[in-house]
Amino acid sequence: MVDSYRPLSLKEALDLRADTGAMPFAGGTDLMVRYRYESGAIPDYPRPVMFVNQLDDLRKIRRIDHGLSIGAAVTMTEVLDHDDVPEILKEALLTIAAPGLRNTATIAGNICNASPAGDSICALYALDAGVKLQSPGGERIEPIYQFITGPGKIDLHADEILTEIIIPEDHSTIHLFKKVGTRRANALSKLTLSAVARISDSRIDEIRIAIGAVAPTVVRSLELEKRMEGRSLKEVALEAEDILRDYDALVQPIDDQRSTAVYRKRVAMNLVRHFLLGVVLQQKGA
Numbered sequence: 001m002v003d004s005y006r007p008l009s010l011k012e013a014l015d016l017r018a019d020t021g022a023m024p025f026a027g028g029t030d031l032m033v034r035y036r037y038e039s040g041a042i043p044d045y046p047r048p049v050m051f052v053n054q055l056d057d058l059r060k061i062r063r064i065d066h067g068l069s070i071g072a073a074v075t076m077t078e079v080l081d082h083d084d085v086p087e088i089l090k091e092a093l094l095t096i097a098a099p100g101l102r103n104t105a106t107i108a109g110n111i112c113n114a115s116p117a118g119d120s121i122c123a124l125y126a127l128d129a130g131v132k133l134q135s136p137g138g139e140r141i142e143p144i145y146q147f148i149t150g151p152g153k154i155d156l157h158a159d160e161i162l163t164e165i166i167i168p169e170d171h172s173t174i175h176l177f178k179k180v181g182t183r184r185a186n187a188l189s190k191l192t193l194s195a196v197a198r199i200s201d202s203r204i205d206e207i208r209i210a211i212g213a214v215a216p217t218v219v220r221s222l223e224l225e226k227r228m229e230g231r232s233l234k235e236v237a238l239e240a241e242d243i244l245r246d247y248d249a250l251v252q253p254i255d256d257q258r259s260t261a262v263y264r265k266r267v268a269m270n271l272v273r274h275f276l277l278g279v280v281l282q283q284k285g286a
């Protein structure tokens with residue numbers, strides 16, 4: 001027997017979460033699998049579950065100052081249908097499972113599941129996204145790279161719910177999303193690359209490179225990005241091999257049922273090299 005709640009407002013959901021410790025249940029595509037134990041039986045949840053997918057407050061996509069807010073209960077299909085969502089996030093979502101699953105699964109669930117192979121997560125790192133976390137006592141916003149602390153581990157307090165995903169205005173002039181899997185649909189990532197850059201007057205104004213499934217959390221180096229930002233394409237070209245060596249040191253994959261560490265490392269670094277040398281440094285004026 002599972003205790004389950006269906007709150008009618010966000011306030012009720014936050015109070016329930018604080019009082020009972022119920023697990024938010026959005027699309028259920030991870031939760032149903034994680035706690036299944038027998039075909040046809042109700043999953044064996046260790047705590048009560050609380051359905052959040054019907055909450056109006058969590059079902060909006062709206063423009064905010066300098067960006068976009070995606071409610072935690074908006075499905076992936078609804079995100080894909082929205083004109084203001086950055087292209088790189090849409091490309092990532094289109095590689096997740098198949099349309100039937102995307103009709104119920106949410107980005108919030110993908111983030112809170114915190115798999116190193118979570119495909120929307122990698123794109124959200126490249127977009128410098130944050131998450132809004134609410135509790136009966138207030139709210140806070142945290143960058144996604146701080147919120148996800150390890151495989152399956154997030155910085156979510158016992159009385160909090162993730163309510164919004166905040167994406168800053170995307171000013172990139174180029175982007176690249178690449179998922180490497182066994183096939184194009186219904187396959188989890190062997191590895192993923194999400195990268196964006198803004199180039200103007202032969203200069204890199206902004207660059208963000210995120211690599212998924214090659215370390216316990218998505219690899220993104222603020223330090224290496226700062227090293228390239230504000231510099232001319234020519235200057236970065238002179239240091240490109242050094243920079244690639246530094247990325248190589250950060251990519252520390254493991255062997256598992258989906259791939260080998262050797263394959264992941266080789267292909268991930270080929271993709272980073274392709275983005276930096278083959279895309280960014282090929283822009284006009286390099």
Ligand SMILES: Cc1cc2nc3c(=O)[nH]c(=O)nc-3n(C[C@H](O)[C@H](O)[C@H](O)COP(=O)(O)OP(=O)(O)OC[C@H]3O[C@@H](n4cnc5c(N)ncnc54)[C@H](O)[C@@H]3O)c2cc1C
Nearest residue numbers: 026027028029030031072096097106109110112118119162
């Ligand atoms: C067949 C299949 C194929 C898949 N393919 C892919 C794939 O290609 N790429 C990929 O990245 N993933 C894939 N997944 C994993 C899964 O579909 C995604 O992680 C999905 O985004 C989970 O979203 P959900 O809404 O269903 O989450 P749920 O299952 O409802 O929840 C997942 C976790 O997030 C927590 N949670 C949900 N909402 C909130 C909230 N608002 N606040 C706090 N915690 C919350 C839940 O408590 C739970 O711990 C696949 C899954 C299946 C079953």
